[in-house]
Amino acid sequence: MAAIKPRISVEYTGNATIVTFTDEKILEEKDIQALQESIMSVVESAGGGINLILDFCNVRFLSSAVLGLLIRISKRVYQHEGQLRLCNINPKIYEIFKITRLTKIFDIYKDLESATADLSEAG
Amino acid sequence: MVLETPSSYSVVVESRPSAIGEVCRQILSKLQGNSFSEDDIFAVHLALEEAFINAVTHGNKMDPSKEVRIDYSVGADKVEISIADQGEGFDPQQVPDPRVGENLYKPDGRGLLLINSYMDVVKYNEKGNRVYMVRYKEKPELKTDIINRMNRGANNK
Numbered sequence: 001m002a003a004i005k006p007r008i009s010v011e012y013t014g015n016a017t018i019v020t021f022t023d024e025k026i027l028e029e030k031d032i033q034a035l036q037e038s039i040m041s042v043v044e045s046a047g048g049g050i051n052l053i054l055d056f057c058n059v060r061f062l063s064s065a066v067l068g069l070l071i072r073i074s075k076r077v078y079q080h081e082g083q084l085r086l087c088n089i090n091p092k093i094y095e096i097f098k099i100t101r102l103t104k105i106f107d108i109y110k111d112l113e114s115a116t117a118d119l120s121e122a123g
Numbered sequence: 124m125v126l127e128t129p130s131s132y133s134v135v136v137e138s139r140p141s142a143i144g145e146v147c148r149q150i151l152s153k154l155q156g157n158s159f160s161e162d163d164i165f166a167v168h169l170a171l172e173e174a175f176i177n178a179v180t181h182g183n184k185m186d187p188s189k190e191v192r193i194d195y196s197v198g199a200d201k202v203e204i205s206i207a208d209q210g211e212g213f214d215p216q217q218v219p220d221p222r223v224g225e226n227l228y229k230p231d232g233r234g235l236l237l238i239n240s241y242m243d244v245v246k247y248n249e250k251g252n253r254v255y256m257v258r259y260k261e262k263p264e265l266k267t268d269i270i271n272r273m274n275r276g277a278n279n280k
Contacts, residue, residue: 065231071228
């Protein structure tokens with residue numbers, strides 16, 4: 001596992017790139033900006049067809065600015081003909097996704113195992 | 124339009140997104156002290172962050188010469204918060220629904236929806252530069268509610 005910046009850890013498996021948010025709370029604009037730079041560089045360095053999984057296992061609180069970050073990441077991933085999946089979102093945060101109807105545009109999985117289950121084709 | 128003004132505590136902070144941190148800690152600590160649930164605390168935390176960011180970015184437009192005033196009171200059964208900026212105000216009715224059409228794919232515009240979803244009362248002053256929000260403490264489910272729900276379930280079969 002390689003630490004890219006303090007806010008995320010990145011793990012490369014055979015067919016997926018797993019980015020885990022390391023902070024419990026993601027709120028501040030400068031943190032979100034740092035996250036964006038880190039994750040975008042992961043997407044860019046992977047080239048085309050990245051299978052990116054964002055793991056929220058450590059995250060207990062986030063604001064709507066993080067939702068904006070996720071949308072920007074998803075657009076970049078899809079530009080590169082990749083796939084984006086989210087996993088390990090705790091129930092309180094999942095409620096935010098439901099209220100904003102972002103459950104309709106993000107592929108959300110219960111855990112990392114299910115998120116990586118059928119990713120053998122691309123990568 | 125007359126607004127209720129929670130007057131127990133009043134804090135003025137600068138127009139910087141992180142300036143809410145200390146006030147937020149104080150309010151959430153008082154909620155814990157008054158036995159508000161984890162869901163209540165999460166809801167108030169989120170609404171507070173969203174309303175403050177709106178005040179700083181949309182209201183005061185990050186102008187360092189402008190300030191944000193936060194009034195709040197935490198009681199046994201409810202928390203009241205008002206957040207006022209020194210901007211020109213806005214009409215909340217004109218804010219597009221972020222859940223509809225192309226808006227769903229836009230990176231911003233979800234703050235008001237979350238505030239409205241997580242707080243029980245949300246009102247703006249006429250100018251639109253001050254929001255007043257209330258969250259009532261979650262009540263434990265009464266036995267009669269459980270019985271009524273079971274009866275409704277039985278009737279539906």
